[in-house]
Amino acid sequence: QVQLVESGGGLVQAGGSLRVSCAASGGTFSTYTMGWFRQAPGKQREFVAAITWSSGSTLYKDSVKGRFTISRDSAKNTVYLQMNGLIPEDTAVYYCAARQIGISTLVSGYKYWGQGTQVTVSS
Numbered sequence: 741q742v743q744l745v746e747s748g749g750g751l752v753q754a755g756g757s758l759r760v761s762c763a764a765s766g767g768t769f770s771t772y773t774m775g776w777f778r779q780a781p782g783k784q785r786e787f788v789a790a791i792t793w794s795s796g797s798t799l800y801k802d803s804v805k806g807r808f809t810i811s812r813d814s815a816k817n818t819v820y821l822q823m824n825g826l827i828p829e830d831t832a833v834y835y836c837a838a839r840q841i842g843i844s845t846l847v848s849g850y851k852y853w854g855q856g857t858q859v860t861v862s863s
Contacts (some may be wrong), residue, residue, distance in 0.1 A: 741766045742764065742765070742766045742836070742838060742851075743763075743764070743765050743766050743784065743852075744762055744836045744838060744844065744852055744853065744854035745762070745808070745854055745855070746760060746761065746834065746836050746849045746855065746856060746857040747760070747761050747856045748760040748761045748857060749833075749834060749857030749858045749859045750858075750859070751860045751861075751862065752826055752859075752860070752861055753861070753862050754826060754828060754863050755825055755826065755827075756800075756826050757822070757823060757824045757825075757826065758859060759820055759821065759822045759862040760776075760820070760821045760823070760834050760857055760859065761819070761820050761831040762774065762818060762819040762820075762821075762836030762854060763816070763818050763830060764817045764819065764836075765817060767838075769793045769814075769817060769838070770777060770793055771792045771793070771841055772792075772838050772839065772840055772841075773790055773791070773793065773838070773839050773841070773842060774790065774791055774793060774810075774836065774838050775788075775789065775790040775791075775822045775836070775837045775838070775843075775844070775845075775850055776788040776789045776790070776810060776819075776834060776836060776837075777811070777834070777835045777837055777838070777847060777850075778830075778832035778833065778834045778835065778859075779833050779835070779856075780831060780832040783832075786801070787801055787845040787846070787847075788800070788804055788808065788821070788834070789801065789804065789808055789810040789821060789826055790798045790810065790843045790844070790845070791810045791811065791812055791819065792842075793812060793814070795858065796811075796812065797822050797843065798810055799843050801845075803829075803840050804823075807823065807825040808821060808822065808823050808824070809822040809824075809861065810822075812861055816817050819831065819835065819836060823859070826859075826861045827861060828861045828862070828863045829830070829861075830857060830861050831859060831860050832858075833856040833857065833858050833859075834856060834857050834858075835853055835854055835855075835856045836853070836861050837850035837852060837854070838850060838851065838852040839851055839852075
């Protein structure tokens with residue numbers, strides 16, 4: 741049973757940085773793609789970034805390119821999302837997700853989800 745546990749959310753001022761983590765367990769992740777999504781109040785969940793566990797190929801939402809970096813630590817089975825230059829529009833619950841084989845930007849493309857961690861950016 742694959743389990744994903746996020747951590748590292750919090751409150752930060754605009755322009756600041758935050759790193760959220762996703763600890764994965766219960767699976768063999770070498771063929772998985774890990775994704776970060778976010779959901780702001782009253783809005784649909786949206787894709788933020790994804791990384792393939794094997795090759796480290798990445799994909800980003802246009803509005804976070806150059807500010808956010810997704811990475812993985814195979815030894816710790818952990819995926820990170822480093823967020824720099826945060827703006828109030830980045831405020832949301834951030835979710836980690838996993839799928840087998842191939843990158844997807846669709847919520848429906850991911851089978852496993854974490855419980856989410858709140859990121860709040862004050863102006």
